Amino acid sequence: MRRTSLGRLPVRGELDRRGVDLNSILCPWCECEEESVVHAFFGSVKDASLHCSKEWRNGIPSFQPHTHFAKLMSSYPARDMLHKRKKFSLILPRDTKSILGVQKEVGTEAKSRYKILGPGMLLLKGHLSISEQVEVVKKCEKLGVGPGGFYEPYPGAAKLRRLLMCLGRNWQPETQYKERFRRNDGSEAPPIPDEFVRMVENILQASRSVIKSEYELPFMTPDVCLLNFYTDVGNLALHQDRSESPYSLRVGLPVISISFGDSGVFLYGFDRNIDKASSILLESGDVLVFGGKSRLIYHGVKSIIPNSAPLALLQQTMLRPGRLNLTFREY
Ligand SMILES: O=C(O)CCC(=O)C(=O)O
Numbered sequence: 001m002r003r004t005s006l007g008r009l010p011v012r013g014e015l016d017r018r019g020v021d022l023n024s025i026l027c028p029w030c031e032c033e034e035e036s037v038v039h040a041f042f043g044s045v046k047d048a049s050l051h052c053s054k055e056w057r058n059g060i061p062s063f064q065p066h067t068h069f070a071k072l073m074s075s076y077p078a079r080d081m082l083h084k085r086k087k088f089s090l091i092l093p094r095d096t097k098s099i100l101g102v103q104k105e106v107g108t109e110a111k112s113r114y115k116i117l118g119p120g121m122l123l124l125k126g127h128l129s130i131s132e133q134v135e136v137v138k139k140c141e142k143l144g145v146g147p148g149g150f151y152e153p154y155p156g157a158a159k160l161r162r163l164l165m166c167l168g169r170n171w172q173p174e175t176q177y178k179e180r181f182r183r184n185d186g187s188e189a190p191p192i193p194d195e196f197v198r199m200v201e202n203i204l205q206a207s208r209s210v211i212k213s214e215y216e217l218p219f220m221t222p223d224v225c226l227l228n229f230y231t232d233v234g235n236l237a238l239h240q241d242r243s244e245s246p247y248s249l250r251v252g253l254p255v256i257s258i259s260f261g262d263s264g265v266f267l268y269g270f271d272r273n274i275d276k277a278s279s280i281l282l283e284s285g286d287v288l289v290f291g292g293k294s295r296l297i298y299h300g301v302k303s304i305i306p307n308s309a310p311l312a313l314l315q316q317t318m319l320r321p322g323r324l325n326l327t328f329r330e331y
Pocket residue numbers: 226228236241257264266282299300301325327
């Protein structure tokens with residue numbers, strides 16, 4: 001208990017703050033929150049974390065959580081302080097010469113090729129043209145610096161890894177969709193712009209010309225979009241997208257994921273086993289669709305490939321180094 005209140009337990013969040021390079025700071029049991037001392041012992045709203053706290057308590061027989069709770073909490077900054085929001089811009093104006101020569105030159109036209117990755121799971125390679133990507137990035141920048149814009153879902157890490165914002169409905173690591181207002185700043189999610197909804201509808205139509213069965217790949221109308229921006233050290237642990245409504249999950253309404261900027265190594269598989277997971281590279285303009293029987297596929301982002309964004313996209317947007325990903329869902 002002494003080590004706990006001194007913040008000396010080797011939980012991942014604490015190790016990260018001390019500069020230890022870890023693949024992930026998420027709790028290894030539930031993978032939904034940073035593994036902090038508070039998470040390890042007291043858990044969160046997620047059922048899985050009761051398991052997390054049990055795992056930790058197993059090793060400390062005399063531990064009495066309630067006696068020590070107030071003391072422990074007072075030794076940690078208030079949650080509001082941890083979550084104080086700094087504005088984050090996707091744009092980093094820089095000398096184009098510093099971009100030239102590192103980035104690869106790719107064509108500006110969309111040249112979509114597809115690959116079926118599983119039942120209801122489809123990769124549309126290079127689906128968005130550079131000009132379409134530019135429009136989306138510019139719109140995301142506007143939204144991202146506004147109310148409900150980008151914030152760090154797991155603040156306090158030694159290095160900035162991943163930022164999150166939501167459109168349509170807030171999703172938060174601690175409460176999923178249960179709270180309308182964000183805990184860090186009380187903001188509501190901005191609505192999904194109409195042009196994004198049209199883009200998703202077009203993608204679904206294109207996908208349905210490949211996977212023709214409504215049963216294998218149902219249509220959906222997006223009412224939620226999660227935007228993740230990964231810095232070059234960003235990643236996302238293997239997880240399932242299962243916070244949407246029981247109907248959405250049962251019918252397998254697809255998740256539409258669109259990538260911009262630097263490429264990401266994307267892992268997916270039918271169980272949460274990183275060694276058995278398949279890997280694909282998601283490049284700027286690629287679209288991944290997973291619905292039907294693949295709706296609950298485990299997936300995550302292993303790493304970001306620095307300097308892999310298309311030159312024309314960087315020249316026209318000054319998108320900062322890193323990867324932007326939008327996932328659209330119907331709640
Ligand atoms: O960045 C990606 O490709 C995946 C994002 C994701 O899985 C999520 O937002 O749930």
